[in-house]
Amino acid sequence: MNSADKKTLRSQLRRARGALNPRQRRAAAQKVARLAARLHLLRHDRRIGFYIPSKGELDILPLMNRALAVGAPCYLPKLPLRSLKRLWFTRLGNHAHHWRLNRFGIPEYDDRRAKRLRAQQLDLIFVPLLGFDDAGYRLGMGGGFYDTSLAYLHRRRQWRRPKLIGVAFDCQHVARVPHDPWDVPLDLAITEKRIYRF
Numbered sequence: 001m002n003s004a005d006k007k008t009l010r011s012q013l014r015r016a017r018g019a020l021n022p023r024q025r026r027a028a029a030q031k032v033a034r035l036a037a038r039l040h041l042l043r044h045d046r047r048i049g050f051y052i053p054s055k056g057e058l059d060i061l062p063l064m065n066r067a068l069a070v071g072a073p074c075y076l077p078k079l080p081l082r083s084l085k086r087l088w089f090t091r092l093g094n095h096a097h098h099w100r101l102n103r104f105g106i107p108e109y110d111d112r113r114a115k116r117l118r119a120q121q122l123d124l125i126f127v128p129l130l131g132f133d134d135a136g137y138r139l140g141m142g143g144g145f146y147d148t149s150l151a152y153l154h155r156r157r158q159w160r161r162p163k164l165i166g167v168a169f170d171c172q173h174v175a176r177v178p179h180d181p182w183d184v185p186l187d188l189a190i191t192e193k194r195i196y197r198f
Contacts, residue, residue: 028192049125136185136198
C-alpha cells in the first residue's frame with residue numbers, strides 16, 4: 001500500500017471516529033477503562049505509559065484515573081527536540097502549573113524535576129492510534145514518534161517490554177493496515193466492544 005492509500009485510510013478512519021456523538025464517546029471511554037481493569041492491567045507495581053487524547057481520540061483519562069487510584073506510576077509522553085524522534089515519558093505529578101502545549105497543541109506534563117524514562121523502562125504503554133488490524137498492526141498519525149521509540153522491540157523475540165496496548169473505538173478496527181517489516185505490532189487492543197489479542 002502506497003502513501004496515497006495510507007492517506008485515504010487515515011481520512012476514512014478520522015471520519016468514522018468523528019461521526020461518534022458525545023454520549024457514545026463517554027460510554028466507550030468508561031467501557032474501555034472497565035475492560036482494562038478486568039484484565040488486571042492497572043497495578044501499583046507497573047510503570048504505565050498513557051497519552052493525553054486529542055483530535056477525536058478515545059478519552060483514556062478514566063483509564064488513567066483508575067491507574068492513579070491503585071497507586072500505579074503513570075507516565076505521559078514528551079516530544080523530543082524537532083530533529084529527534086524518540087519520546088521521553090515523564091511521571092505525572094500533582095503540579096497543575098507544569099502543563100504546557102507542545103508544538104502540535106497537545107498538553108504535555110513538563111515538570112523538570114519529575115522522573116523521565118524511555119519506552120523500554122515502562123511495563124506497558126497505552127498507545128494512541130488511528131486504526132489497527134487483525135494482526136495487531138497500528139496506523140498512527142504519521143509522525144513516527146512511537147514507531148521510532150519502540151523500534152528496538154522488533155529485535156526482541158522472547159522478552160518484550162513494554163507491552164503495547166492499543167485503545168480505540170471499535171470503528172477504528174480494519175481488516176488490514178499497511179505495515180513495513182520493521183513495524184512492531186500491538187500485544188492487545190481494547191475497544192468499547194471487545195478485547196483483541198494478537
